[in-house]
Amino acid sequence: MRFRLLLLALILPISLSAQVKEATDSPSMLFRGRLATRYLSGFNGTPYWDTLSFQKGTVYYNACLYENVEVRVDACEDKLNVRQDKSFASIAPDPRQVAWFTRGSELFVNMEYLGVRSPARFMLLVSDSDTPVFKLVQKKSRSVPGNHNGVTYLGYEDPKYDEKVITYYEIATSFWTLDRGFLMRLKPRKARKLMASAVQNGAFSKSLPAWHPVEGTGAELVAPSVKRSGTKVKESLPVGYFEVQADAGTLTETIDAKYKNKVYRIGIAGAATSAKIEGLITDDEVVALSGVLIVDSGTGTYTRSDKNGRYHLTLPVGETMLTFNDPDKEEQKLSVILCGDGVLNVQLHDRSTLLDAASISAESMRQHRTSDIGIASINSRLISKIPTAFGEGDVLKVVLALPGVQTVGEASAGFNVRGGSTDQNLILFNGNTIYYPTHFFGINSVFSPDMTDGVELHKGGGPASVGGRVSSVLDVGVREGSSKGFRGSLGLGLLTSRLNLEGPLGHKTTINTGFRTSYSDWLLGLVPTSSEFSGGSANFYDGTIVITRKPDKNTTLQAFGYLSSDGFSFGADTTFRYGNANASLHWTKESGSWTAKTSIGLDHYSNEMEEEQDASEAYTLQTSVDQIFARLNLKHPLSASHTMTAGAELLYYKLDGGHRRPLGEESMVIPKDLPTETALQPSLYFSDSWNPDPSYSVDAGLRLSSFTQGESFYAYPELRLSGRYSFTPVLSVKAGLNSTAQYIHLISNSSSISPVNTWKLSDAKIRPTIGYQASTGVYWTILGGKLDLSAETYYKHVRDHLDYAYSAILVMNENLADDLVRVAGRSYGVELMARKSVGQLNGWVSYTWSRSFLRDTQNTGLMAINGGRWYNSPSDKPHDFKFIGNYAFTKRYSLSLNIDYSTGRPVTFPVGYYIYANGARLAYSLRNAYRIPDYFRMDVAFNIDPGHYLKALAHASFTVGCYNVTGRKNAYSVFYDTTDGSSLKAYKLSIFATPVPYINLNVIF
């Protein structure tokens, strides 16, 4: 026996080595041996579930039932293949929209659609008992074409081995059950035991959307019918759904791409090797969509739809795939056979889920396609995701989350862009100027999130078509009303509530209205009288209305109106009131290749203060700003590579410097009026956008602005120049130069702008502020378009900016110029940003290092601010870090996190005290020589979005969150007081010193 074993031990290696030797000589010999059984059971040459054959079935897709189709399951790609019958090519419908499908008598469900975390989407329901059992088959490719030995551990004999099969797949089969919404893997023995009592059409099946057992076969294609029960019933595939469209006939025939997976033939075949495809992109309400990204998968060519929703591409003839991408819409991929020039109109549908936060993938592509530098776009959906104090979605809070944008502190109404002051930002709401952009101490902005449609911040001063402010242009768009039917939304929060109503007015007209109001006033009335807040009031309301009429497809008329009112007082002696009123008319006309937009409007801002501390000296103080504007903007492509824009603008200002009146019968105040200022500001501009090649482009513009007030006249040419070079489609560098002139100034000497601060026009003594900015940037998109990296640097120089003199009196001062000081400013910085736009986790992280300084250029010696040396500007914050993150657990549930860190702002601190006038007085340092403590804040919010069932009458969403989670007592200001009468103590004021929880309810109907 021992001898036999010894002999076997000697012979076996020899025989094995002989086998190995054989394998290296013949490929077929490798597939032998001990792994043969694994090959037989674990590998076959098809990626499909169990067979590559199609079988009859029913598909529930995008809330529609498609019966009598043929289906096949791709277990490798986790997709579904569908075809009408064998005479047609199969398509792969968007798996995210497939809730379930049947194959013969089998039912497959999409776990991802149902919101269940799963290793794969499609699972076969094998038993629908009280404990449902699912089977999952997954396959992975284990060899490459032409290389049968691609994986070295393959080596066994298989009589079915076919050398012609070039791809082999490893199979993994598993069984699962559903327990309280979670998938649990079952051991095979347990699974077999449960399947022994297999049940069909049980509770789980009946819980699926629009589930009903498959009844009968052989139904013919019928016209779609809609039943108003929430789901379409038994709708067969529409006629022509799968068929490849026949020749279009004429070049001008327009094709409407209604069906997601249809193949479209464009144009008439000819001798040309390339053809132009163009069209109009609209949404469900047939409203033009601008900024939609269109990418050709064949050549990589891409473009964007313009403001009128039109696009055009020149592509090689042949078959290709066009992808239409918009942040708020379902992505459309259309198979196209391009034969000749033609028109393909596309309608993009609302997303049924909010999972894919591709909010700025189109934005990232714009970085590599245009010369725009220092521009950030924000879509409306992002506004509601970022946590804010008291949960109110806010446009300005999102703007503050961008790199290069800062604020002097919480409860501050303004913001600072690249070291500029708050009045150096032009804030436009549908083209109207907003002079005071916040309510309620800066907690809410004047822009209702329901009414806004996209926000764009130009940090470099803006395009040539806008001007008047040195630092930035914040352009907030307004959303048109729905043309499909009346709808609305209602939002309820801790402090405010809002209502939005929109809908059609006839066939060609729509209306969109929004109202907001606060109820903090009556809450303050409930505060006990012993509280220091007793007797106070704080309230606001605002309303927006947009009426849009489109008499034809080339003409748009729009009327816009906005009204707001704020009032607050803490204590009985001082009350503040202020408000905005704006109205405008816009007319857009397209004629051929020309686009003209004409706008007229008026803007009004007024404020009032009542001071009643001393009855004999009680008074009211009122100021106001009125502005009338008229604009003409023209756009025309001069050639394939040149697009010209030109226009004119006329502004008329009327500023009331102030009116003081006695208040009450006992007041002895003599009425006083400061003179009213009026001025004209006409401007002309011209710009050319040159895009000769996808790898580089140049935008050059010139704006001639002028200003007339009384005998004062100023005129300046403003340059707008930027260029781009793309080394690759995802790596670009840009540079820009611009200059801007500002003729209106906000007069304020407080850290935070007050609603009663006055505006002042340039005149003989107050020169316009002129700003110059140079900037460069590098932009790199990596990880297949998932991550955008950017680095921008800038240098700004400003002259004739205004600071205030020592002991300045800025209210009701007829010689205001004597209390103001001309200063020069300089600022520079680097803005780094990494942004992820797709996937479950999306958002951005940014770091900005910047400095900003001012210097008195008017005075010298001791009377100059800080002795005439450069000093920190109030907005100088060297370090600024921001993190905005949103993680979507499922389609409905997401978590938002916001982190904000910045260096403390400069302040003037007392550095000692002295006795004067029988009291302790503070001796101060040089202006802005010190800083308050650094600012850090973290906010978190949990969002529950509307459910899947899009056809429900109303959808509710909740947001639960906490502002300032860490409860950090960020300092807003520092002041001093005597405590025991023998020494001075310092105190800091914190606006939000504790975590502030909130809950918001939104109902969409």
Added chain:
Amino acid sequence: MKKSLVILFVLMLVSSCIYPYTPDVSDEYGRVVIEGDISLGTVSHFSANQVVPFDANFYTASSIGVYKASFKVEAENGLVYNEIGTSGDIDLTAAGADTRYRMVAEITRAEGEDAVVFASDWQEPAPAPEIGRLVESAQDGILSLALNLSSDYESGCYRWEYEELYHYRSPMGSPTLELDLETGAIKDHTDASDINEVLDWWKYEWCWMETSSRRSAVAIAKSLQGSTLKNHEFLTIPTSSDKLAAGEYYLRLIARSIPEAQYRYLNAVNEGSEKMGSLFSPVPGEQIGNIRNVADPDDYAIGYVGVNRVAKKLFHIYTPGRGRFFNPDNYATDILVTLREAYPEMPGNLLNLEAYKWGYYPYVYDPGLLWLPTFCYDCRLSGGTPEKPKGWD
């Protein structure tokens, strides 16, 4: 629901809070501070101190004052008015208003340092304002006084102080009992001539008290009614105050017109020390007045010295007398009880003498007696004088 909403809202309101804070600043001290005005027609007073770190105590003079200071007023016509001794007072009663003036101060901050000369800028005297009527109003136990000032000086800015004189009585009035020093017996005081000379406290039931705000708070105001300051409340007195008890209250108002630059300076100094921290308060900053180092134009002293002429006006505010202010519980003492406990064997009359030695005097308090300290009877002990001071007629 209402309560929970209020709680949530109050949570928001109280989440804004004030906390102690220690800023990291470099203490700067040693800058000279000069206070005073050149007031023609009266005695002007000047003083000097210096900026000290925050941990210095208010009341430690050595840490606030300067080592040595001397002042003079120079007129552009060549006249010089020197300080009276080292008091800081300069008599300008004879100074004319037809020339410009400036203050010159020689300051030595600390012992061993060189003296530094500071000077204010030359200014013409602002005219004396016209003092209008004093408006009285009483409500809720408070008497409010409001002044009226007018001037041709277009700044409409004023500065004033006031002096007070009032007649008041000791709390308990004259004693009605007397102590026989020989027997220690207490008997009614019926005949003043029989009273021992030392027991003459009844003579000091009524006194005159004189106070001044001249070297205290600087009051300023800018008129909202052109250049006339109308009905500007500047003083409140509780109607229960001793000042008004006797019905003879005199107030001398001393007012000046000041240039707007001086008003702004003083106002900024006030606001920079008092009105801070709120959302819309002006950003404070170093205040540079009009006092410069003669040798170094980039060095300055804190303060603003203005030149003006003074207007004075005397007001008599009459209020009906309230009678004797009596609250024996505030003054009563159990001195005799204490003495009895200490000296239980001492007879009563000796206890009386012992109480007398301790400075107490008997007072009838039905049904018994109280022993009260002498300041209850002697108004002089409160700082007043039996005779009316001169200059108040």
